[in-house]
Amino acid sequence: xxxxxxxxxxxxxxxxxxxxxxxxxxxxxxxxxxxxxxxxxxxxxxxxxxxxxxxxxxxxxxxxxxxxxxxxxxxxxxxxxxxxxxxxxxxxxxxxxxxxxxxxxxxxxxxxxxxxxxxxxxxxxxxxxxxxxxxxxxxxxxxxxxxxxxxxxxxxxxxxxxxxxxxxxxxxxxxxxxxxxxxxxxxxxxxxxxxxxxxxxxxxxxxxxxxxxxxxxxxxxxxxxxxxxxxxxxxxxxxxxxxxxxxxxxxxxxxxxxxxxxxxxxxxxxxxxxxxxxxxxxxxxxxxxxxxxxxxxxxxxx
Numbered sequence: 001x002x003x004x005x006x007x008x009x010x011x012x013x014x015x016x017x018x019x020x021x022x023x024x025x026x027x028x029x030x031x032x033x034x035x036x037x038x039x040x041x042x043x044x045x046x047x048x049x050x051x052x053x054x055x056x057x058x059x060x061x062x063x064x065x066x067x068x069x070x071x072x073x074x075x076x077x078x079x080x081x082x083x084x085x086x087x088x089x090x091x092x093x094x095x096x097x098x099x100x101x102x103x104x105x106x107x108x109x110x111x112x113x114x115x116x117x118x119x120x121x122x123x124x125x126x127x128x129x130x131x132x133x134x135x136x137x138x139x140x141x142x143x144x145x146x147x148x149x150x151x152x153x154x155x156x157x158x159x160x161x162x163x164x165x166x167x168x169x170x171x172x173x174x175x176x177x178x179x180x181x182x183x184x185x186x187x188x189x190x191x192x193x194x195x196x197x198x199x200x201x202x203x204x205x206x207x208x209x210x211x212x213x214x215x216x217x218x219x220x221x222x223x224x225x226x227x228x229x230x231x232x233x234x235x236x237x238x239x240x241x242x243x244x245x246x247x248x249x250x251x252x253x254x255x256x257x258x259x260x261x262x263x264x265x266x267x268x269x270x271x272x273x274x275x276x277x278x279x280x281x282x283x284x285x286x287x288x289x290x291x292x293x294x295x296x297x298x299x300x301x302x
Contacts, residue, residue: 006197006198007104007197007198007200007201008201009198010198010199010201010202010205011201011202011204011205011208011284012205013202013205014201014202014203014204014205014206014207014208015205015208016205017205017206018205018206018207025206028206029203029206029207029270032199032202032203032206033203033267033270033271035199036196036199036200036203036264036267037162037163037267037268037271038163039192040192040193040195040196040199041134041135041163041167041264042163042166042167043188043189043192043193044131044189044192044193044196045131045135045167045168045170045171046167046171046181046185046189047181047186047189047190047193048127048131049127049131049132049168049171049172049174049175050171050174050175050179050180050181051127051175051180058124058128060239060242060243060249060253061121061124061125061129061243061249061252061253062124062125062128062129063129064125064129064235064239064253064256064257065099065100065102065125065126065128065129065130065133065256065257066129066133067235067238068098068100068231068234068235068257069098069099069133069137069138070098070137071098071231071234072093072094072097072098072226072231073094073098073137073141075226076090076093076094076097076098076222076226077090077094080093085219087145087146088145088146088273088274088275089219089274089275089278090145091141091142091144091145091146091269091272091274091275092223092269092274092275092278092279092282093219093222093223093226093278094141094145095138095141095142095265095266095268095269095274095279096223096261096262096265096266096269096278096279096282096283097222097223097224097226097227097261097282098133098138098265099130099133099134099138099261099262099264099265100130100227100231100256100257100258100259100260100261100262101259101260101261101262101263101283101286101287102122102125102126102129102130102256102259102262103126103130103131104196104197104200104263105259105260105287105290106122106125106126106255106256106259107119107122107123107126109255109259109294110122110252110255110256113255113298114248114251114252117248118248118251118252121248121249121252121253121256122252122256125252125253125256126256130262132168134262134264134265134268135165135167135168136165136168138265138268138269139162139165139268142268142269142271142272142274143272145272145274146272146273146274196264197263200263200264200267201263203267203270204263204266204280204283204284205284207270207276207277207279207280208280208281208284215281215285217278219278220278220281220282223261223278223282223286224261224282224286224289227258227259227260227261227282227286227290228258228260228286228289228290228293228294229258229293231257231258232254232255232257232258232297235253235254235257236250236254236301239253239254246302250301251301251302254297254301255294255297255298255301258290258293258294258297259290259294260283260286260287260289260290261282261283261286262283263283265279265283266279266280266282266283266284
């Protein structure tokens with residue numbers, strides 16, 4: 001609970017700092033984003049990915065995160081092209097609406113509703129799904145939609161140079177080879193990992209503004225409607241054919257699919273210049289709004 005209070009405090013700190021005359025808000029936000037992308041995400045990869053013991057039985061809940069991200073890419077990619085939304089808006093919606101906040105928001109919600117019995121499934125969805133996606137596919141989307149001055153031939157190199165991707169590949173190899181992260185590094189990695197929620201919310205706070213035009217924008221509500229309503233609905237309709245309908249695994253899978261947009265996804269979107277204001281609003285305001293939708297899903301699932 002203390003961690004949540006500190007993280008929320010950092011959100012308000014960011015909001016306060018951006019109102020101080022002369023404060024270098026843009027520079028501070030850039031530094032925080034760089035810290036998250038270049039230090040925190042690689043540290044989390046080293047901390048968690050080698051612990052995942054890959055097996056076919058894990059793929060069903062894990063695949064839900066990949067399924068909803070690819071569906072987001074399909075839907076928003078098609079609509080963005082058809083209605084000329086612009087690549088920045090389209091790319092932002094694909095990444096931010098495509099990724100659920102399965103850890104910072106998801107873990108306490110799942111534990112609060114279902115107890116510790118629901119956490120193993122939630123952890124699998126987060127580490128095998130959301131975290132791998134934000135370190136791989138989201139970078140591909142950012143490269144394709146963000147910097148239009150580069151040719152597609154340069155996209156692979158841009159992905160390879162993105163720090164989290166290199167650590168993702170390395171840690172996946174460690175998992176396959178059953179190599180563990182050295183015990184000496186664990187305390188330092190855990191310490192760095194704990195800074196993720198407060199620093200991510202600080203970055204959101206430095207960028208977040210009550211832009212009424214964006215709040216009333218259809219893009220904001222499209223993103224939230226997909227993440228909070230459509231994604232969990234499609235996961236429920238699809239995955240009940242593979243997981244027993246009354247099982248805790250199915251309930252956790254659907255609930256995790258209905259979490260607010262992922263904060264780290266918005267950081268990646270901002271890093272690639274994909275409509276930063278929309279990205280921060282979706283992840284920042286998505287959390288309190290999702291409290292209503294998650295409660296509805298909880299009762300619908302039984």
